[in-house]
Amino acid sequence: MERERIAIQRRTTPNPLKTQTGGHRKNRQSNRQNPEITGQAHQSGVLRSLHVFRNRLDALLPSALWVSTPPALKLQMMQTQWGNCSPGGTITLNPHLIKAPRDCVDYVILHELCHLKEHNHGPAFWALLARIMPDWEQHKARLDGMAEMMLQK
Ligand SMILES: [Zn+2]
Known part of the structure; x- marks a missing residue:
């Protein structure tokens, strides 16, 4: 099974090569990972982000009643996705997401x-999401609006 991805959508599109259209549609073009995490500063920032995301995940887990075991969480710099979920149940998040408001992270x-x-x-997916986050569209729109700024280093 393919990973389920949450695409990054940007309101402004200065560089068509870097921009994905089609929203939540599955993206079959290659999503080359960006090996940006290099220096020590980056590393500690990533660890801090992982800690924050882990805390949010723990806080949100009680509303996801279908999840019996807390999923593994990892971070990966990505240019086209905020996150994805592997068939094995590992959730991967984009460290750039740390710059977003909490509601957007939660979304x-x-x-x-x-x-x-x-x-x-x-x-069934959208119905489930709407049940646990009725105003998800609002948070997604806000996230989309900030994507360009957030992806800058
Ligand atoms: Zn998705």
């Missing part, structure tokens, strides 16, 4: 938690 985490039950973007 991405809840989105991925929903994929642990619904491994696609079918109607």
Whole structure:
């Protein structure tokens, strides 16, 4: 099974090569990972982000009643995704997401938690997401609006 990805959508598109359209559609073009994490400063920033995300994940888990075991969480610099969920149940988040407001972080985490039950973007997936985060569209729109700024180093 393919990983379920949450695509980064940007309102402004200065560089078409870096921009993905089509929203939550599955993206079959290659998503080359960006080996940006190099220096010590980056490393400690990433660890701090992982800690923050882990805390949010723990806080949100009680609303994801279908999740019996807390999923593994990892970080990976990505240019086209905020996060994804592997078939094995590991949630990967983009460290750039740390710059987003908490509700936007929660939206991405809840989105991925929903994929642990619904491994696609079918109607059941959106119904599930709407049940645990009724105003998800608002947080997604806010995140999309900030994507360009957040992806700058
Ligand atoms: Zn998704």
